[in-house]
Amino acid sequence: MQVLKGSLALFAAALMTTTALAATEIRITHATTGGAEKEVLDKIIADFEAANPDIKVVQIPFDDDVYSNTGLITQLQSNDVPDIYFQWAGFPVKRDAEAGYAMDLTEALASDGWQDTFVPSVWTEGAGTMVDGKPYLVPTSLDVTNTIWYNEAIFEENGISPPATWDEFVALTKTLTDAGEIAIIQGNNEFWPFGNWASHIAAKVVPPAEYTAAFERTGKFSTPGFLKAFEHIAELRAAGGFNRDLQGLGADPAMATFLEGSAAMHPIGSWLIGTAKELADADFRYASFDTPVIDPDHPLAHSVIGTATGFVVHARAKNPDAAIKFLKFYTLPANQVLRAEAGTLSPIKGVNETANLDAQTDQMARMLAEAPAMVPPPDTTYPVALAEAYYQAAAYVAAGEKSPGDALSWLDETVALIAE
Amino acid sequence: MADAGAGRPIEDRTAPVAKGAVNLLFIAPAMLLFGLFVLWPVGSAFYYAFTHWDGFTAPRWAGLDNFQRALADSVHLMSYVHVVLYILGTLIFEVSFGLLVAVLLNSDRRGFALMRGLFFSPVVLSMSAAGVLWAFVLDYRSGLLNSVLKALGAGELAQPWLSQPSTALIAIMIVSGWKYAGFYMAIFFAALRRIPRNIYEAATLDGAGPAVQFFQITLPLLRQNAMVAVLLAVTGGFAGFDLFFTMTNGNPFGATEVPATWIMKQAFDKNQMSYGISLTVVLAAVVMAISLVYLRVSERLSVHRY
Numbered sequence: 001m002q003v004l005k006g007s008l009a010l011f012a013a014a015l016m017t018t019t020a021l022a023a024t025e026i027r028i029t030h031a032t033t034g035g036a037e038k039e040v041l042d043k044i045i046a047d048f049e050a051a052n053p054d055i056k057v058v059q060i061p062f063d064d065d066v067y068s069n070t071g072l073i074t075q076l077q078s079n080d081v082p083d084i085y086f087q088w089a090g091f092p093v094k095r096d097a098e099a100g101y102a103m104d105l106t107e108a109l110a111s112d113g114w115q116d117t118f119v120p121s122v123w124t125e126g127a128g129t130m131v132d133g134k135p136y137l138v139p140t141s142l143d144v145t146n147t148i149w150y151n152e153a154i155f156e157e158n159g160i161s162p163p164a165t166w167d168e169f170v171a172l173t174k175t176l177t178d179a180g181e182i183a184i185i186q187g188n189n190e191f192w193p194f195g196n197w198a199s200h201i202a203a204k205v206v207p208p209a210e211y212t213a214a215f216e217r218t219g220k221f222s223t224p225g226f227l228k229a230f231e232h233i234a235e236l237r238a239a240g241g242f243n244r245d246l247q248g249l250g251a252d253p254a255m256a257t258f259l260e261g262s263a264a265m266h267p268i269g270s271w272l273i274g275t276a277k278e279l280a281d282a283d284f285r286y287a288s289f290d291t292p293v294i295d296p297d298h299p300l301a302h303s304v305i306g307t308a309t310g311f312v313v314h315a316r317a318k319n320p321d322a323a324i325k326f327l328k329f330y331t332l333p334a335n336q337v338l339r340a341e342a343g344t345l346s347p348i349k350g351v352n353e354t355a356n357l358d359a360q361t362d363q364m365a366r367m368l369a370e371a372p373a374m375v376p377p378p379d380t381t382y383p384v385a386l387a388e389a390y391y392q393a394a395a396y397v398a399a400g401e402k403s404p405g406d407a408l409s410w411l412d413e414t415v416a417l418i419a420e
Numbered sequence: 421m422a423d424a425g426a427g428r429p430i431e432d433r434t435a436p437v438a439k440g441a442v443n444l445l446f447i448a449p450a451m452l453l454f455g456l457f458v459l460w461p462v463g464s465a466f467y468y469a470f471t472h473w474d475g476f477t478a479p480r481w482a483g484l485d486n487f488q489r490a491l492a493d494s495v496h497l498m499s500y501v502h503v504v505l506y507i508l509g510t511l512i513f514e515v516s517f518g519l520l521v522a523v524l525l526n527s528d529r530r531g532f533a534l535m536r537g538l539f540f541s542p543v544v545l546s547m548s549a550a551g552v553l554w555a556f557v558l559d560y561r562s563g564l565l566n567s568v569l570k571a572l573g574a575g576e577l578a579q580p581w582l583s584q585p586s587t588a589l590i591a592i593m594i595v596s597g598w599k600y601a602g603f604y605m606a607i608f609f610a611a612l613r614r615i616p617r618n619i620y621e622a623a624t625l626d627g628a629g630p631a632v633q634f635f636q637i638t639l640p641l642l643r644q645n646a647m648v649a650v651l652l653a654v655t656g657g658f659a660g661f662d663l664f665f666t667m668t669n670g671n672p673f674g675a676t677e678v679p680a681t682w683i684m685k686q687a688f689d690k691n692q693m694s695y696g697i698s699l700t701v702v703l704a705a706v707v708m709a710i711s712l713v714y715l716r717v718s719e720r721l722s723v724h725r726y
Contacts, residue, residue: 069688099477189671245560247672248583385690417489419472
């Protein structure tokens with residue numbers, strides 16, 4: 001009997017301990033499913049749980065396309081919302097704040113000087129983290145959304161080096177094509193990979209007022225500026241710049257093709273670095289150059305295209321205090337150094353300078369630091385339907401399906417149908 | 421065990437358990453489920469179809485805007501053209517080919533049962549798995565088809581089959597045929613077995629050859645099964661989604677866009693939920709109209725008048 005009582009007491013104690021340990025659960029949903037970035041995320045979460053045994057972090061990861069299409073929206077509207085969710089800065093944050101999904105983080109960021117640990121430039125309306133002067137997104141990474149990655153070995157074999165101007169770029173593309181290489185590999189079945197790049201090409205050519213007016217629907221896309229931008233895309237196509245399966249290939253297979261050394265160039269964002277750590281051979285040598293200067297007199301001639309991403313605390317989070325505690329831990333310089341060394345640039349002061357960055361991440365950091373301006377991609381700045389219409393029009397030209405003029409006419413007709 | 425009703429007069433045993441409004445209680449559970457899972461979603465869909473709603477923010481009343489847009493949306497209109505072409509393709513690659521295989525394999529000779537099993541085997545594979553499998557086979561860079569063409573010295577014939585508008589839809593039709601021809605073969609084979617042999621024997625004695633027997637005996641006697649097969653192909657074609665989604669997702673440039681993939685894109689990829697819902701209402705109306713017309717026509721054709 002004594003043994004039975006003792007066992008019951010032990011069982012009850014264990015049950016109480018377990019209950020106490022699992023008292024608080026925070027659910028975090030995101031689109032990081034693999035690569036070095038995921039390993040670091042898992043480590044930070046493990047370290048947080050070890051330092052806070054009363055809090056358990058549950059991850060709900062999705063493939064990025066599924067996340068942005070259906071994964072997030074269904075969770076935001078469910079009765080059991082995630083406490084923290086990944087989001088792109090800009091239009092999505094504004095939409096979430098207006099819809100009442102995002103929590104105003106003014107008070108949280110003001111405590112313990114948390115806000116001051118970030119570089120000041122991320123706390124502006126233009127950076128896409130704030131709405132009506134209030135912060136809603138905790139930025140955790142700075143992404144260059146398009147740069148042109150190149151295989152150093154293929155460039156050396158063909159005696160070419162990164163171009164300084166658009167004309168040089170077109171010429172080297174032709175050289176590579178004539179040599180039988182796949183000059184540029186791009187997987188555009190989702191439209192955004194080339195669309196992002198095409199919007200940067202336009203941003204470097206179209207007068208800024210004309211560009212903004214078209215995307216804000218106070219003007220048209222059929223303008224001399226956009227026509228010039230699309231003609232540059234057609235010019236690149238004529239030089240053999242786009243793979244035949246451009247519209248059937250996915251973004252991930254295209255990246256894998258580049259990382260296995262089968263293509264000379266691959267225009268995509270800075271997140272390639274994390275994937276390369278997982279997929280590329282150890283002796284694979286690669287670097288990047290930004291879209292070359294097209295019009296040297298244009299105010300955005302030397303701009304880069306990029307955005308911030310980060311985490312939002314849901315306005316109906318069950319455990320907002322624990323969620324904020326986790327985000328403070330996540331953005332500690334020591335943890336951000338881990339992320340930077342895995343290939344993700346940090347918005348925390350001093351991290352990119354002190355971390356032991358690999359050559360490619362260091363190149364991204366310098367690109368961002370030296371650029372006189374950063375252009376945000378349209379799909380994080382304007383309604384998705386509008387951005388995607390532009391992306392599709394650009395893809396028509398890249399694939400040779402429409403002439404630049406016809407593609408722009410199609411774009412204006414399509415945009416006119418989209419609800420305001 | 422004794423019959424619970426034994427001993428009672430027959431009129432008592434056949435009397436209704438309840439009368440009048442009380443009967444409603446018995447259908448209440450079914451009506452509740454029907455209302456919750458059918459009527460309520462249908463009613464909600466009709467409401468949202470008349471709003472502007474991105475799925476995130478509150479809906480705004482839009483009147484007929486979404487339907488006017490649907491009529492002017494060239495990709496939406498072309499998606500119906502594609503689905504009609506796809507249905508025509510299924511009638512050739514699935515129904516006709518299934519009938520042909522059923523006739524050719526209608527024998528008890530050794531090995532024919534195995535061949536029927538082999539033709540039927542793709543039917544048990546899920547449509548999504550078949551789509552992914554064939555996307556690999558038709559891949560431009562490393563796909564089996566292009567690799568074979570290159571190995572045979574016909575590399576110039578290698579094409580990005582799923583990346584160019586001229587070949588993408590036909591490729592899907594062929595894959596759909598590979599997947600479902602066995603299903604129609606099974607339907608026709610079962611029907612063929614029911615045709616009495618003596619009809620063929622009599623026709624042979626009358627001098628009718630195989631072709632005449634096929635067109636004069638087999639086809640007329642398979643008419644009912646053929647009508648069912650066509651109805652399945654037509655309704656299945658309009659509901660087609662998984663193969664299109666996994667193989668091309670409407671690409672390239674809407675060349676394989678069908679109503680279901682376009683609806684998905686509008687609702688989820690482009691955050692235009694209410695427009696997607698309005699397209700669903702249009703699709704439901706179109707499918708319902710076609711089904712009614714088809715049933716009316718097939719009913720007329722099936723009635724024997726003396």
